[in-house]
Amino acid sequence: MPHFEAGAFVQFVQRKHVKVPRIEPPTPDATSARARLRIPQEDGRACDLCGGREFSLLHEWPVGDRWNPATIPIAVWKCACGLAFLHPVPQPEQLPAKGEWWSQARKQTRRRGGFKEKWRVIRHAITGTGKERLLRDTRKAVPSGRFLDIGCGGGRMLRVAAQSYDVTGLEPSPVAAAMTREKGFKVVEETLEETTLPRGSFDVVMLDSVIEHVVSPRAALQKTHELLAPGGVVVLLTPKFEGPSSRRHGADWNGFRHGYHTHLFTGKTLGRYLEEAGFEVLRKPRRDRMFDDILILWGRKRTPRVE
Numbered sequence: 070m071p072h073f074e075a076g077a078f079v080q081f082v083q084r085k086h087v088k089v090p091r092i093e094p095p096t097p098d099a100t101s102a103r104a105r106l107r108i109p110q111e112d113g114r115a116c117d118l119c120g121g122r123e124f125s126l127l128h129e130w131p132v133g134d135r136w137n138p139a140t141i142p143i144a145v146w147k148c149a150c151g152l153a154f155l156h157p158v159p160q161p162e163q164l165p166a167k168g169e170w171w172s173q174a175r176k177q178t179r180r181r182g183g184f185k186e187k188w189r190v191i192r193h194a195i196t197g198t199g200k201e202r203l204l205r206d207t208r209k210a211v212p213s214g215r216f217l218d219i220g221c222g223g224g225r226m227l228r229v230a231a232q233s234y235d236v237t238g239l240e241p242s243p244v245a246a247a248m249t250r251e252k253g254f255k256v257v258e259e260t261l262e263e264t265t266l267p268r269g270s271f272d273v274v275m276l277d278s279v280i281e282h283v284v285s286p287r288a289a290l291q292k293t294h295e296l297l298a299p300g301g302v303v304v305l306l307t308p309k310f311e312g313p314s315s316r317r318h319g320a321d322w323n324g325f326r327h328g329y330h331t332h333l334f335t336g337k338t339l340g341r342y343l344e345e346a347g348f349e350v351l352r353k354p355r356r357d358r359m360f361d362d363i364l365i366l367w368g369r370k371r372t373p374r375v376e
């Protein structure tokens with residue numbers, strides 16, 4: 070009879086019945102549970118849009134709140150200029166471990182069944198998908214040319230845009246970048262902030278659900294301005310702060326993506342950002358109506374003035 074040591078046997082059983090570890094959110098420790106909310110002014114923070122420091126506290130989510138995924142208290146503040154922003158912004162280690170952000174699981178958990186899904190299918194059959202409509206409007210501003218999609222993910226936007234433009238994707242996730250390259254698209258594995266793409270090399274730059282994630286929208290728009298050729302157009306799509314859904318849901322509004330969205334915009338604040346970064350905000354196309362929950366602005370790079 071083979072001789073087993075107790076320890077070896079336990080290890081054998083453990084190997085046989087190996088459990089896939091569940092990814093648990095980080096446990097708030099006693100210190101962080103009592104932690105005081107950090108105040109932007111005390112942290113030396115100035116408004117990214119106007120440079121001011123006159124902020125009011127809009128919503129606060131303590132540690133353990135059902136909307137707060139972080140191990141620190143988080144809050145959204147509103148500047149006197151109207152810009153809403155997250156402070157403090159949790160560090161990655163203060164948020165649940167997600168590993169590689171791009172996964173099939175993420176894709177599959179989106180939009181499951183129900184009336185909303187059925188309505189979406191009907192609507193798409195009539196007016197096209199959201200991306201198709203976005204591109205149709207963009208073609209009114211720039212009918213053809215070189216197109217860059219920031220954060221191209223699995224390449225859904227590139228696939229639609231390729232019907233009209235010469236497309237490139239920018240995607241920091243190696244998994245998503247590889248997946249999209251396999252589909253035959255050109256993908257540069259960089260972030261917008263650190264990209265080495267040459268200046269003036271695009272006619273359209275798309276930021277679909279990107280601007281609400283960046284550390285500084287001002288810096289992101291300046292970089293976008295550099296990437297565009299004269300007369301080129303930036304497309305910005307983002308949740309609409311103070312839209313109908315934002316007003317109805319208050320602190321529960323999913324546009325906050327609590328702990329993740331760093332800035333929230335109205336048509337006015339996003340328009341001001343575009344103007345100050347050197348863009349002319351187009352009146353047509355433009356989606357900033359009273360009943361819109363998604364804000365979409367198109368901005369054309371101004372031709373440098375001859376003094």
Ligand SMILES: [Zn+2]
Nearest residue numbers: 116119148150
């Ligand atoms: Zn401000």
